[in-house]
Amino acid sequence: MAVTANELDQIKSILNGKKLHISRQKIAASLAMLDESQEIFPQPQQKALLVQLLHLYENSKKKVVIQLEELGEKELPLTVVMGVLAEDWTGMANSILGIIHQKHGNVLFIKGFTLTCQERKLGVVLLSFLIQTAEDYGRFLKDKNNLLAALKEASQGTLGKTLLLEDETIKFEIYNQTINTIKRMYRGPDIEEIIGENGETLKFFSSRSREYLQERKLSDLAGLVIDNYKFQKQIRDGQADKKIRIKNFETLDEHLTGITFGCWEENFSVENFLKTLDFIVPGHIIKHHKSFVSSEKILIYRIEIVDSHYQPLNPDAIKSIESSLEKLISTSVDEKFSQIKSVGGYEHYARAIIPFLMEELKVTGINQVFMSVEKKTEFMMQLKLILVSRQSKKNNLNKLIRLLESRNGIEILSVIPPRLYQNHIEINIMNLKIVLSEFVSIAAIFQSIKNILKSLYGQVRDFDEGLRDSDMRSLMDLTSEVRSINPLLIKEIYYNFDEIYRLETPPKIMAEIMKLVCETIKSAKKQEMDRVIVKYKHIRHELKNEFIKTIFVISYVKEKKIISKFINNLHNIEVYFTRIEWEQRFYLILIFKKNNLALPEDELKKVKTEVLDKFLKNALIIDATQQSVDEEC
Known part of the structure; x- marks a missing residue:
């Protein structure tokens, strides 16, 4: 639309009043750009739509009037124009704009204003957007009625909607300030993964309330976001099994202790x-807690607490929590991977392991990997790697060798030439040497190798993963049986039994063992430190009316050669044992069977007279078989 000389003079006069001296020619060029920007929704069309909206409003007595039209010929790209007229409220335009953004992406033109009609203040929003493809147009037609319903709902103001929009505006402001703070605090080349589109910051803010964000310092918020990102990255890349940060900090109203930790979900x-926290900080008050699990199954957990006096935790409590977290996360990881598996050569694998892996590949379609520790010293470990995959024409084996050798700490000792089964399944076997000082933990070794395999073969499934899943289920079942026992004690006992024994022993039997250990701990606390405490009981079969095991728990302070005394003096008796250290005392757990049943009375007397009375003089010996169990420990 051409600008008259009079209009140019008026605009130039206004600009002069702002001490901006711009030529008439430059003003005309700028206004031409403005006119060009509105060609998608020409002003006559805008005015016609406004008149139409007012006419509908005056004649229909509706509170909201909406017009949605296709402009021009039905050719792609297609311009869609929309007008909404409703009783004005704060946030109306933002609410409508949000609906269109969500359903149809970018808006090319928007105009919002108010006017008075029939003594009512009305809000008017005019906008337009483009539909680029036939597929988008089909989706638009199919969803048109839903879109109109959503716009009608969005156009009607309520106090709740106003507050919600205010919340989002405040959150957006804090989000931008936090982004700037992160830029000052983090200088890594991967910063876009933190502050970019769909980055860690956006995920963090989308799951926090306005109140939470407003009450905390920008530096604290930025630190939490950075920790969340770095913890996941280091665990995913095999640089760590777990990350823990505990810090006291201030909000606007109070002093809190913040605990953030990350680990693989299956290990925690x-x-x-939370049960362990109850034991360490009795009566603590949780002010905030949040957790999420990433697509790679990495758990990030955040909890903010005060003690029972509404104070942040003291250094001793923080140190105790750090130690407990280390144990809770670590025990299930390093125990599994540090076990040395004694297995034979290729024939053993061909008979036992490979057929199973091939079957898993057929059923799941996922490439299978088996990693077995052959030999381990303080400084190195030898590892056998078996990969069962679909035959590839990409010569992946050579690439795999290069990638493994390029990783510090991994050396290839030997490679068995690939073997082809059933014309399409390829078996690759390697023997690797691992320098332990190059890795933060045993589990990090396995994770690093799996990451290399995934880069070449896509998704791979670790053979031991099934055993670990089963082990975790057993532990969960056991924990539900003994809810009152300190979870740290449960794990301490559980992971001191070897893997096979854990998987073979029913949770109810294991629970009885736990309860007896707990009762022994309580008894030991009531005695002098140097006195030996012995508790024993028979454990009954779940279904049969017979005792199937006899359990002894022996508690002592100084190292004693007890096991050899039992073995040398008890013949034809099957014995399994393990030992834990708890609160400065040792607890030796002995499990006896004879002919698949508990010890008969004569053998039990023999244990007392030939071993306990002889070698553990002045020991307090308690038969707990008939005792009621108070399992809290």
């Missing part, structure tokens, strides 16, 4: 952690 139970 939040429920057990």
Whole structure:
């Protein structure tokens, strides 16, 4: 639309009043750009739509009037124009704009204003957007009625909607300030993964309330976001099994202790952690807690607490929590991977392991990997790697060798030439040497190798993963049986039994063992430190009316050669044992069977007279078989 000389003079006069001296020619060029920007929704069309909206409003007595039209010929790209007229309220335009953004992406033109009609203040929003493809147009037609319904709902103001929009505006402001703070605090080349589109910051803010964000310092918020990102990255890349940060900090109203930790989801139970927290900080008050699990199954958990006096935790309590978290996360990881598996050569694998892996590949379609520790010293470890995959024409084996050798700490000792089964399944076997000082933990070794395999073969499934899943289920079942026992004690006992024994022993039997250990701990606390405490009981079969095991728990302070005394003096008796250290005492757990049943009375007397009375003089010996169990420990 051409600008008259009079209009140019008026605009130039206004600009001069702002001490901006711009030529008439430059003003005309700028206004031409403005006119060009509105060609998608020409002003006559805008005015016609406004008149139409007012006419509908005056004649229909509706509170909201909406017009949605296709402009021009039905050719792609297609311009869609929309007008909404409703009783004005704060946030009306933002609410409508949000609906269109969500359903149809970018808006090319928007105009919002108010006017008075029939003594009512009305809000008017005019906008337009483009539909680029036939597929988008089909989706638009199919969803048109839903869109109109959503716009009608969005156009009607309520106090709740106003507050919600205010919340989002405040959150957006804090979000931008936090982004700037992160830029000052983090200088890594991967910063876009933190502050970019769909980055860690956006995920963090979308799951926090306005109140939470407003009450905390920008530096604290930025630190939490950075920790969340770095913890996941380091665990995913095999640089760590777990990351823990505990810090006292201030909000606007109070002093809190913040605990953030990350680990593989399968290695941790939040429920057990909260129980342990109850033991360490009795009566603590949770002010905030949040957790999420990433697509790679990495758990990030955040909890903010005060003690029973509404104070942040003291250094001793923080140190105790750090130690407990280390144990809770670590025990299930390093125990599994540090076990040395004694297995034979290729024939053993061909008979036992490979057929199973091939079957898993057929059923799941996922490439299978098996990693077995052959030999381990303080400084190095030898590892056998078996990969069962679909035959590839990409010569992946050579690439795999290059990638493994390029990783510090991994050396290839030998490679068995690939073997082809059933014309399409390829078996690759390697023997690797691992320098332990190059890795933060045993589990990090396995994770690093799996990451290399995934880069070449896509998704791979670790053979031991099934055993670990089964082990975690057993632990969860056991924990539900002994809810009152300290979760740290449960794990301490559980992971001191070897893997096979854990998987073979029913949770109810294991629970009885736990309860007896707990009762022994309580008894030991009532005695002098140097006195030996012995508790024993027979454990009954779940279904049969017979005792199937006899359990002894022996508690002592100084190292004693007890096991050899039992073995040398008890013949034809099957014995399994393990030992834990708890609160400065040792607890030796002995499990006896004879002919698949508990010890008969004569053998039990023999244990007392030939071993306990002889070698553990002045020991307090308690038969707990008939005792009622108070399992809290």
